Amino acid sequence: MDVTEILLPGVGVRYEFPTSSGDRVGIVAKRDREFDLVRYGGSDPDAPETLLTLTREEADAVAEILGAPRIVERFADLTREIPGLVSGTLEVPAGSRFDGQPLGETRSRTLTGASIVAVVRGDRVLASPTPAEVLRSGDLLVVVGTTSGIDGVRKILQG
Amino acid sequence: MDAFLLELGVILLLLAALANVAGRLGLSAIPAFLLAGLLLGEGGIHDLGASTSFIEVAGELGVLLLLLLLGMEFSAAEFAASLRRHTPSGLVDLVLNAPVGFATGLLLGYDWQACLALAGITWISSSGIVARLLSDLKRTGFRETPSILSVLVLEDIAMAVFLPLLVVVLSGGTALVATGNVVAAVAVVAAVLLAARLFGHHLGRMIGHGDDEQVLLRVVGVMLLVSGLTYLVDASAAVGAFLVGLAIPQDAARRARGVLKPLRDLFAALFFLSFGLHTAPGELGPYLLVALLLAAVTAVTKVGTGMFAASRDGVGSRGRARAGAALIARGEFSIVIAELAVSAGYTEIGPLAAAYVVILGISGPLLAKYADRLAATRPDPAPTP
Incomplete structure (x- = not known):
């Protein structure tokens, strides 16, 4: 799977990848360890829809559920x-x-x-x-x- | 003493209320603090008495803390990545925005030193306001955001060279003395950055103590020591604080930022207030029109900068418009530059910069918020595949 990593100076890192179901997903990992999950592909190709905002603890829990x-x-x-x-x-x-x-x-x-x-x-x-x-x-x-x-x-x- | 405590308490509560209102309107607190300073103090609705001298000193500390944290904001890796990808954007930023300020100074008949300060004031966006804006508008995941942030990073690097040069130029002297001073300033900056590269990890270890109290005292101690030294060699104390911020390695900086941010917020608020206090609202009159025109022109040139940067990252037309509008806000750097000019005797810069930052500090975030809709009324000429 191809994950693109884009540096967001002063904010954190954005990871972006396509899913097999046809979505283009972005994960913004902020420096304060909060995460935004976004999905691209609305009328504006550069403006994603924010699906979830996770605190550090919530992100840890999701990560534990999703894998090692x-x-x-x-x-x-x-x-x-x-x-x-x-x-x-x-x-x-x-x-x-x-x-x-x-x-x-x-x-x-x-x-x-x-x-x-x-x-x-x-x-x-x-x-x-x-x-x-x-x-x-x-x-x-x-x-x-x-x-x-x-x-x-x-x-x-x-x- | 009683009067002092009462007055300061009332002022801080007033600032808190203003920042709260500004926040609710989606605006930055910086123009609100400046306005409070303009309305209070000499020639304003209420002249401050007992707390004036304290606010002055606190304001000086505020500049140092402000620049220390600005220096710490970005890591070496982020500097390198931005230089690699966006050097042309940084140059466009400089070429579009700085000359407008310089030319305005010349038209007003200012000395070229003051013109240079004005060039810096119109050049640099407010990384504080812009970063806050991107997070408030939930745009961190947008594709133009890396372009916007890269421009801010490059401005930050440029300041490491521009601030010392400006301080030297403002201190005046004959051409020979000035040239010598410029060389000395560049040498000091190069030496500090080299030392940071070689010994930064020592600094990091020294600061990276387990205890918050230790981190706080050590970082502020180092900052004051270096600021004092740069002040003694005729560079400005503010330049020293900025260089300390740049020299602190990223891991230690992350820690230090958390500890220092509340302190910075308090003292920086008093800095913006004290900058406004120096200017009576009556003095603003003759500068208002100039400030408005300057704001209008440099808002357009900033939009150009942002659109150029975003187009390098392959962003579509609406994203380009958002990137342009996001960069319009000017703030803390512009006021710091103005403060340097004012303390070097170019007092005419003070009211002009105050009016200019109030205008763009308020309109910038509003334009950024609605740029999307303005751009959306036009069809996208080249939809990305």
């Missing part, structure tokens, strides 16, 4: 604000001893200090999983911590 990529991006953003904090995505490898085990069994936070903040399974995202959440091989774990902490979690998952 944004979640990962949000943590990437968080880690940019706090020096030393990084995030990564780790896969539970096939044949891992934690396949079918609850998340708590990995004791990853106790051992490494890094937190598993989301589990991405297929097209579903489990944000803030509890220790009782059962892992499966192929799950993607979004981990936030220090670089060595994330490496530690990778070793645990492989071991």
